[in-house]
Amino acid sequence: MDKIKVTGGTPLKGQIRVSGSKNTALAIMPVCLLTDQPVELSNIPNVSDVHTLNTLFQQHGVDASFKEGVVHLQASEITNTTAPYDIVSKMRASFWVLGPLLARMGEAKVSLPGGDAIGARPVNFHLKGLEVLGADIELESGYVIAKAPNGLTGGRITMPHVSVGATITLLMAATLAKGETVIVNAAREPDVCDLGECLIKMGAKIEGLGTNIIRIQGVESLSSVSHRIIPDRIEAGSYAVAAAISGGDVELLDADCTHIETFLNFLRATGTAVDKSSDRIRITAPDGRLQPVDITTEAYPGYPTDLQAQMVALMTLAEGTSTITEGIFENRFMHVPELRRMGAKIDVQGKSAIIHGVDELVGAEVMSTDLRASVCLISAGLKAKGDTVVSRVYHLDRGFENLEEKLKACGAQIERLKS
Numbered sequence: 001m002d003k004i005k006v007t008g009g010t011p012l013k014g015q016i017r018v019s020g021s022k023n024t025a026l027a028i029m030p031v032c033l034l035t036d037q038p039v040e041l042s043n044i045p046n047v048s049d050v051h052t053l054n055t056l057f058q059q060h061g062v063d064a065s066f067k068e069g070v071v072h073l074q075a076s077e078i079t080n081t082t083a084p085y086d087i088v089s090k091m092r093a094s095f096w097v098l099g100p101l102l103a104r105m106g107e108a109k110v111s112l113p114g115g116d117a118i119g120a121r122p123v124n125f126h127l128k129g130l131e132v133l134g135a136d137i138e139l140e141s142g143y144v145i146a147k148a149p150n151g152l153t154g155g156r157i158t159m160p161h162v163s164v165g166a167t168i169t170l171l172m173a174a175t176l177a178k179g180e181t182v183i184v185n186a187a188r189e190p191d192v193c194d195l196g197e198c199l200i201k202m203g204a205k206i207e208g209l210g211t212n213i214i215r216i217q218g219v220e221s222l223s224s225v226s227h228r229i230i231p232d233r234i235e236a237g238s239y240a241v242a243a244a245i246s247g248g249d250v251e252l253l254d255a256d257c258t259h260i261e262t263f264l265n266f267l268r269a270t271g272t273a274v275d276k277s278s279d280r281i282r283i284t285a286p287d288g289r290l291q292p293v294d295i296t297t298e299a300y301p302g303y304p305t306d307l308q309a310q311m312v313a314l315m316t317l318a319e320g321t322s323t324i325t326e327g328i329f330e331n332r333f334m335h336v337p338e339l340r341r342m343g344a345k346i347d348v349q350g351k352s353a354i355i356h357g358v359d360e361l362v363g364a365e366v367m368s369t370d371l372r373a374s375v376c377l378i379s380a381g382l383k384a385k386g387d388t389v390v391s392r393v394y395h396l397d398r399g400f401e402n403l404e405e406k407l408k409a410c411g412a413q414i415e416r417l418k419s
């Protein structure tokens with residue numbers, strides 16, 4: 001397994017182009033299952049999660065290819081409605097094929113994804129919502145077996161909590177259901193809005209994107225589409241933290257700052273300068289110490305859980321104590337013991353990390369436990385004294401395109417140690 005070595009001490013200086021959003025790509029690619037027409041999606045990041053999803057599509061009979069940031073998908077015929085355990089357990093967003101397969105084919109058998117490092121992550125909201133749309137759902141040997149032989153029918157679904165994935169599943173399924181579907185307490189994340197925009201281009205009738213009530217009028221069929229994926233707000237936020245922690249000055253290109261307003265406000269509160277223009281964000285670290293902040297992660301437009309680990313890393317070096325509370329997942333502090341190995345002083349009390357800022361971090365061997373934790377450890381390594389070696393970087397490769405090259409271009413001393 002590859003590792004990444006970072007030698008700390010060089011402030012990042014330069015420009016970083018933000019890639020297309022990995023999470024949005026995973027949300028939108030399954031639209032190909034809703035139509036027999038061609039789907040072309042651009043600004044797709046070259047990351048392993050995208051390839052995993054294409055592999056899954058291929059075994060459903062989809063003609064799927066990826067070249068230079070563009071995926072071409074065409075499900076002229078769906079030859080297999082089973083999404084197997086070996087793929088879904090590797091990447092839980094594969095579960096999102098359930099809604100479109102069921103809507104188009106009237107049946108689907110999709111492996112339950114299981115828990116992962118950050119929590120139990122059940123799929124009950126997806127399943128309850130599909131039942132409201134008339135699906136018959138059974139669980140058998142770790143698989144969801146969903147049937148709607150006469151098609152889905154619109155209904156009113158009230159989500160107990162905001163769920164990005166369940167909103168995605170139900171939004172896609174409802175586009176081909178008979179009549180109107182209303183999703184109450186829907187997710188407002190940019191990924192959901194971009195999915196909705198793409199579906200509208202395909203002929204879907206959707207209102208209320210970006211609000212917590214989405215209304216969908218089912219249509220008979222959807223047509224071909226060409227759509228550009230929005231920039232990756234989590235990647236942008238991660239490099240903003242990397243710039244700030246390293247004491248650097250970095251301009252993020254092709255970023256959409258409207259998607260990370262809350263994050264940028266908190267970053268400013270740390271004393272980091274944030275200058276925004278239409279598609280650029282300049283991040284300049286403060287001359288003195290970073291200031292502590294108290295944050296709770298929330299559904300959009302709140303502070304994103306996917307930028308929690310990175311902010312914990314940043315606050316390890318603040319002048320004072322910060323409290324960062326995880327409001328979405330139950331077990332998302334796996335990076336804390338690793339940061340402690342680098343000299344960070346952090347107590348975890350329930351859902352909160354109490355971070356007592358220290359004067360310096362020291363390089364160490366650390367292990368990444370999930371995608372966002374990996375980039376948190378690399379950021380910490382950029383400032384730590386000496387070498388930090390991050391293992392299990394396959395997590396990083398799931399979602400960050402050309403991370404080493406992007407950081408190197410800004411002066412970082414970073415290299416991949418091939419196994």
Ligand code: UD1
Pocket residue numbers: 023024026093119120121122123124125126127161162163164165166191305306328329330
């Ligand atoms: C997506 C993102 C992930 C992000 C998360 C929250 C992708 C590929 N993943 O994950 O990066 O961290 O949104 O912004 O885009 N829940 C249930 N039952 C359900 C569904 C969810 O209890 O049926 C709970 C989850 O356990 C969690 C919370 O709801 O505590 C939110 O999860 P959800 O928004 O569904 O996350 P994902 O869509 O899996």
